[in-house]
Amino acid sequence: MRTESPLRRPLALSAAALSAAVVTALVVVASPESASGQVAAAAAYTSPFDIAGRGATVPFTEQEAESAATNGTKIGPGRRQSTLEGEASGRQAVTLSGQGKYVEFTLTKPANSIDIRYSVPDGNGGAGITAPLSLYLEGAKASSLTLTSKYSWRYGSYPYANDPGQGKPHHMYDSTRALFGRTLAAGAKVRLQVDSGDNAPSYTIDLADFELVAQPATRPANSVSVTEHGAVAGDSGDDSDAFVAAVAAAKAAGKEVWIPAGTFTVTRHITVDQVTVRGAGHWHSVVRGNRVGFYGLGEPSSCGVGGNSGRSGKVELRDFAIIGEVTTREDCDQVNAIGGALGGGSVVSGMLLQHTKVGLWLDGPFDGLTVSGNKVVDQLADGMNLHQGISGVLIENNLFRNISDDGIALWSEHDADHHNTIRHNTVVVPMKANGIAIYGGHDNTATDNVVADTQDQGGGIHVGNRFQSVPLAGTTTLSRNTTLRAGVLDSNWQFGVGALWFDARDGAMSGRIDVTDTDLVDSNYEAIQFINGTITNVFFSGVRIIGAGTFALQLQSPGAASFTNVTATGLGNAGTYNCMGGTSFAITRGTGNTGWDNTYCGSWPDPVHTDPTTPPTTTTTTTTTTTPPPDPTGNAARGKPTTATSQTGGFPTSNTTDGNQSSYWESTNGSFPQSLTVDLGSPLQISRVTLKLPPATAWTTRAQTLTIQSSTNGSTYQTLAPSTDYRFDPTTGNTATTTFTPTQARYVRLTITANTGWPAAQISEFEVYNS
Incomplete structure (x- = not known):
């Protein structure tokens, strides 16, 4: 999702902090992902193409570089953001530094092509x-x-830049x-080697795809060639006019x-309606250029310029x-590869989409589209987004890799997306946000997909009332999906986001x-998460949590869900995280649930990962904690329920009593007064209140004007401390006490x-406190 700025921390980084983060060479120093700065290494690698019956059926055979013969340096496994191993498929890769270094693959099937995922150092100021x-x-x-x-x-925070100085x-x-x-x-050797x-x-090599590419297809009999209208392959001229003329002639002649x-x-958008555009195969027919794109009618303006109205139908690309x-x-x-409105039985198939902003950004309302058998890679925003009132779309058998936002998103802004099906797709290494996301709408389905190696500000599969979407309704079906190493340490929240997560920040989700x-396999943090608003009417059946860095279930919002045959093994911490109290989130337990009974409330733990292919020991699955743990300092508010007049999504009131100074509550912007209330559970004698902001030095000094009151019954309050400016200074711990x-x-x-x-x-x- 790209039109709303991501959740932001109100920090002001100093010039020194920015310059210290400059990356100009291969070795990347990553910021810590936890209080200790340590994240456990990745568990044994599982390929997203090894999940029987799930994910895309692809025409290539993929080999990971770390499994090939090499005299280079294997990096990883590791999960830290801003590292080459953390961003690699499977969290491992091979670096070749110096003449004679190589990585050599042995073909397992006949092939006549190679497609590699790689990294070379940045330079020239970005x-x-x-x-x-x-x-x-x-x-x-x-x-x-x-x-x-x-x-x-790319560097810095959303919307990102080419400036290494932003860190x-x-x-x-x-x-x-x-x-x-x-x-x-099969058996032949293919080597990538550093020569003089x-x-x-x-050079860091992540993986190689080997394919037996067919010969170029022959021209259909009933066709108009772009070359007949002046296009010349391989020259330096601009073929845009020739493509426009060919499309017009073909449409007129049927x-x-x-x-x-x-x-x-091609250097501009080619508008298509009631026409088929066909190539000889994406390995052979290539259309490239600055601002290239094929758009249906209904194209939005580009930063306030251009655009058109209408809806295209019966388009085939x-x-x-x-x-x-x-x-x-x-x-x-x-600047997307494919855009506008493409309904009425349109088809996008057999395409390679690369180096555009979004692979397919489609604007509705419209109905009826099939997107199948495509390879969408190296995008600077979403892989594919169905935006606003789109229905009857089948998204099937596609690979999305190295995507800088959601891999596949249904965004019901203003009008509901509905009755769309996302099935048998593979999404690998989305940089920000989720592998698959459903934002509002009704009666949408995601089945038999695989999502692997998510990076930041999202998880594997996500359902939410977010981004001004039409609230979720009908039945949303998530079935037979697999996530691998999904979920992240969110760089804004500074706690884990689930491999499968639900978020109702724009309104209750029912x-x-x-x-x-x-199957939620080897999740980086928690496997399942509920956060923000109130979330109800969720039913889990036959869910297998096979390794998770922290919890099986992380509850950060009130709500209700039913669990039947939900099993968890290999957890890094407890079964359930819950600092809201036992009744805030109602869990209905059916039969067959195992491995996630115990509950934890406290500071965010570092993730611990086990090999999901190895049966876990008893101690792995029975981490024992208390709910909530006693605070050794005598803080009576620790783990107690809280309420407020408002809260910003992602910064709930429960953060103020969780024992973690790095997480925080924030009210909605631009409106005072705001109140925050904690319920201590029973009347206690109190004599001191300590308030904190996150300890990071990047939080600038600030003063908050506030009054402290108390009540024994929740209705009649007396003043304990009158309105006063409380100073929060990071040099003294960002703490204020009265x-x-x-x-x-x-x-x-x-x-x-x-x-x-x-x-x-x-x-x-x-x-x-009472002291």
Whole structure:
């Protein structure tokens, strides 16, 4: 999702902090992902293409570099963000530094092509470098691949930049491909080697896809070729006019548009309606250029310029590549490979989409589209997004890899997306957000998909009332899906996001959600998460949690769900995280639930990962904690329920009593006064309140004006401390304390009327003592 800024921390990084984060070489120093700065290594690798019956059926055989023969340096396994191993498929890769270093693959099937995912260091102030890497076939040098960092290495926070000075590097990989010119048999050796002319400081190879590519398809009899209207393959001229003319002629004559083998340059959008555009295969027919795209009618304006109305129907885009030149993300800019409205039985099939902002960004309302058998890679935003009132779409058998936002998203902004099916797709390494996301709408289905290696601000599969979407209704079906190493440490929240998660920050979520026959494997943090708002009517049946860094279930919002045959093994901590109290989230337990009975409330634990292929020991699945754990300092508010007049999504009131100073509550922006109340459970004698903000030095000094009150019955309050400016200074721990006459109180309330550092109230820890 790209139009709303992500959840943001109100921090001001110093120039020194920014310059310290500059990345100019291969070795990346990552910021810690936990208080201790340590994250457990990845468990044994499981390929997203090894899940029988799930994910996309692809025409290639994938091999991971770390499993090939090499004299290079194997990196990983590791899960830290902003590291090459953390961003690699399977969290491992091979780095080649120096002449003679190589990685060599042995073919398991005949192949005549290679497609590699790689990283070379950034350079030229973020503009990137380009360097060759030698390709050897059966021991003889065949050619050189051209590798570049032009389209990779983004920095900072959303919407990201090409400036290394902003720190937080990500999207460090890209891909390139080549035909061998001949077919190699199974058992043949394919080597990538650093020779004397290969001048990148280093090369990191993540994986290689080997495919037996068919010969170029022949021209259909009933077609208009773009070459008949002036397009010339492989020259330096702009073929845009020729493509526009060919589309118009084919539509008028009831024929297809033919793109023969070759590379053609197109530098604007080609509008398509009631027409088929066909190529000789995406390995052979390539359309590339700055601002290239094929759009149906209904194209939005590009940053306020252009656009058109209407809806296209009966469009087919088949068997060619669209490769753009997008290096900067600008959300209002229409630089997507495929866009507009494509309904009425339209088809997108057999395409390669690369180096555009979004692979397919489609705007409704419209009905009836099939998207199948496509490879969408190296995008700077979503892989595919159905936006606003789109229905009857089948998204099937596609690969989405190295996507900088949601892999596949249904976004019901203003109008509900409904009756769409997402099935048998594979989503690997989405940089930000989720593998598959359903934002509102009704009666949508996601089945038999695989999502692997998510990175930040999202999880594997997500359902939410977010981004001004029409609230979830009908029945949303999630069935027979698998996540691998999914879920993240969210860089804003600073706690884990689930491999499967639900978020009602825009309003209560009560539409039925069925989760059945699902495997959540080797989750980075918790397997399942509920957060924000109130979430009810969720039904789990036949869910297998096989390894999770922290919890099986993380509850951070009130609600209700039913669990039957939900099993958990290999948990890094307890079965359930819950600091809201036992009745805030109602769990209905059916039969067959095992491995997640115990509950934890406390500071966020570091994740611990076990090998999900090895049966866990008893101690792995019976982590013992208390609910809530006693606070050794005597803080009576620890783990107690809280309420507030408002809260910003992702910054709930429960953060103020969770014992974790790095998480915090924040009210809605621009409105004071705001109040925060803690229920101590029973009347206690209290005489001191300590308030905290996150300890990071990047939090600038601020003062909050507030009053402290108490009550024994929750309705009549007395003032304990009158309105005062409380100073929070990171150099002294971002802590403010006040004492008052000992008082009997069950409820303690803060009323905040001003904040000099942010236009909202903010508290990370609300501590109440009798001393």
